[in-house]
Amino acid sequence: MRVLFIGGTGFISTAVSRMAIERGMELYLLNRGIRSTEMSGAIQLTGDIHNPESMRSALKDLKFDVVVDWIAFTPEDVERDLKVFRGRTRQFVFISSASAYQKPPVNYIITESTPLKNPYWEYSRNKIACEELLMKAYRDEDFPVTIVRPSYTYNTYLPVAIGGFGCYTLADRMLKGKPIIVHGDGSSLWVNTHAEDFAKGFLGLLGNDKTIGQAFHITSDEVLTWNQIYQTIADELGVEAKMVYIPSDFIVKVVPRLTGDLLGDKTYSVVFDNSKIKSFVPEFQATISFREGMRRALEWFAEDKNRQGINENVNQEMDRIIQAYASK
Ligand SMILES: NC(=O)c1ccc[n+]([C@@H]2O[C@H](COP(=O)([O-])OP(=O)(O)OC[C@H]3O[C@@H](n4cnc5c(N)ncnc54)[C@H](OP(=O)(O)O)[C@@H]3O)[C@@H](O)[C@H]2O)c1
Numbered sequence: 001m002r003v004l005f006i007g008g009t010g011f012i013s014t015a016v017s018r019m020a021i022e023r024g025m026e027l028y029l030l031n032r033g034i035r036s037t038e039m040s041g042a043i044q045l046t047g048d049i050h051n052p053e054s055m056r057s058a059l060k061d062l063k064f065d066v067v068v069d070w071i072a073f074t075p076e077d078v079e080r081d082l083k084v085f086r087g088r089t090r091q092f093v094f095i096s097s098a099s100a101y102q103k104p105p106v107n108y109i110i111t112e113s114t115p116l117k118n119p120y121w122e123y124s125r126n127k128i129a130c131e132e133l134l135m136k137a138y139r140d141e142d143f144p145v146t147i148v149r150p151s152y153t154y155n156t157y158l159p160v161a162i163g164g165f166g167c168y169t170l171a172d173r174m175l176k177g178k179p180i181i182v183h184g185d186g187s188s189l190w191v192n193t194h195a196e197d198f199a200k201g202f203l204g205l206l207g208n209d210k211t212i213g214q215a216f217h218i219t220s221d222e223v224l225t226w227n228q229i230y231q232t233i234a235d236e237l238g239v240e241a242k243m244v245y246i247p248s249d250f251i252v253k254v255v256p257r258l259t260g261d262l263l264g265d266k267t268y269s270v271v272f273d274n275s276k277i278k279s280f281v282p283e284f285q286a287t288i289s290f291r292e293g294m295r296r297a298l299e300w301f302a303e304d305k306n307r308q309g310i311n312e313n314v315n316q317e318m319d320r321i322i323q324a325y326a327s328k
Contacts, residue, residue: 001025001026001065001066001206001207002025002026002028002063002064002065002066003020003025003026003027003028003064003065003066003067003068003206004027004028004029004030004045004062004064004066004067004068004089005017005020005027005028005029005030005068005070006030006031006049006067006068006069006070006071006072007029007030007031007069007070007071008027008029008030008031008039008042008068008070009029009031009035009037009039010035010070010071011153011154011155011156011157011166011195012070012150012153012155012195012198013068013070014037014039014155014195015155015194015195015196015198015199016195016198016199016202016203017029017039017042018039018199019196019199019200019203020199020203020206021039021040021041021042023203025203025206026043027041027042027043028042028043028044028045028062028064029042029043029044029045030045030046030047030049030055030058030059031046031047032046032047032048033046045058045059046058047059049069049071049077049080052080055084059084059088062088063088063089064088064089064090065089065090065091065206065207066089066090066091066092066093066206066207067081067085067088067089067091067092067093068092068093068095068206069081069092069093069094069095070095071095072094072095072130073123073126073127073130074126074129074130075126075129075130075133077130078094078130078133078134079133082133082134082137082143086141086143089144090144090207091144091145091146091206091207091209091211091212092134092143092144092145092146093145093146093147093148093205093206094130094131094134094145094146094147094148095148095150096127096128096130096131096147096148096149096150096215097123097124097127097149097150097151098110098149098150098151098217098219098270098272099118099121099123099124099127099151099260099264099265100116100118100124100125100127100128100131100149101114101115101116101118101149101270102114102115102116102117102118103117103118103119103120103121103124103263103264103265103268104267104268105268105269105270108189108268108269108270108271109271109272109273110217110270110271110272110273111273111275111276112149112214112215112216112217112276116128116131118264119264120259120260120263120264120265121259121260121261121263121264121265122260123260123264124260124264124265127149131147131215134147135147135213138212138213144212145212145213146205146211146212146213146214146215146216147214147215147216148202148205148215148216148217148218149215149216149217150193150198150217150218150219151191151193151217151219151270151272152190152191152192152193152266153192153193153194153195153198153219154192154193154194154195154293154297155194155195155196155297156297156300156301156307157297158170158171158233158294158297159192159229160229160230160233161182161183161226161261161262161266162180162181162183162251162258162261162262162314162318162321163180163181163314163318164311164314166309167309167310167311167314168301168307168308168309168310169310169311169314169315170233171233171237171298171301171308172308172310173315173318174233174234174237174239174241175237175239177239177242178242179242179243179244179318179322180230180241180242180243180244180318181243181244181246181251181318181321181322182226182227182230182243182244182245182246183226183245183246183247183248183251183262183266183267184226184245184247184248184267185245186225186226186227186230186243186245187225187226187227188225188226188266188267188268188269189223189224189225189269189270189271190223190224190225190226190229190266190269190270191219191220191221191222191223191224191270191271191272192220192222192224192229192290192293193218193219193220193286194220194286194288194292194293196288197218197220197286197287197288198218198219198286200281200283200284200285200286201216201218201274201277201281201284201286202218204277204280204281204283204284205277205280205281208280210280211280214276214280216276216277216280217272217274217276217277218274218277218284219272219274219286220286220288220290221272221274221286222286222289222290223271224290226266227243228290229290230243232290232291232294233294233298235291236291236294236295236298237298244322244325246321246322246325248262248263248267249263250321250324250325250328251321254317254320254321254324254325255317255320255321257317258317
């Protein structure tokens, strides 16, 4: 199977690329080559997806069995992909987001039929608009789209609600005995999925004609409270977590930037019904527990101090929220 990933060296897609190569797929990666991720076995195409000329010269007249765009976020991105990949691929996979599912949810169990609606997060509304455009192309012209909606999927970072994405800020605070913020009372339910588990379900969808016109989420079946999530990270760091409980509404008043992340996503309990992905990919079963995933992520950070980046803006925001709550 000849597969093109646009991106492919990112937080989720690195694990998927590695597994695709292991499974013998002929994998092309189209990215700018800025990330120095080691990916031997893939065919590197260097190009910028936002630059049509660089895309044309990278892709030449190559055709694919599957194209996955890991980094399409807006209807404009999708319009461009439709132009470039019509007639060039037998399957086009759009990476959407589980944050597109109805917020607030009327039922905490999420299936692929849960309505898509998120008044709190523009990122999610854009993903919904992308899905609609692609489904229209499927209905009108048989464009062979499959939609995948990852939920919080991690590999080498700590999947938390507040404390930085892709950095070491939260772990650093915990190690220094500084307080961390837990939204609400920490009892709402959440699901974090390791990228290697996601990859097992994802790769099973590629090249399967029955997935055309369908949408899937792919998550772990391990359900945790946010208290358990932060406690697990603290346990693996060998420290005591100083959790400060603050309502989401209060947090977003102090730092409006967090509105989408909280009110548009992590404030509510969600549990994913994975029956659909399991019926299409019967061998799929997530097996990496959150504790094991955190052990691996923290080992990865510990291997090289240069990986332990601290986001000072996030640190200051956390301090500001905690101070504002203490003095209210
Ligand atoms: N992580 C989650 O929990 C989560 C949850 C829901 C949905 N998602 C979705 O998952 C996707 C993220 O996947 P990911 O892990 O692969 O992403 P990522 O970590 O953002 O990686 C971005 C990839 O795209 C390449 N890239 C960036 N800008 C480019 C450009 N202008 N032209 C060509 N290549 C470019 C990067 O390589 P270079 O920098 O070398 O070009 C890299 O390979 C997004 O669509 C996101 O909405 C993620």
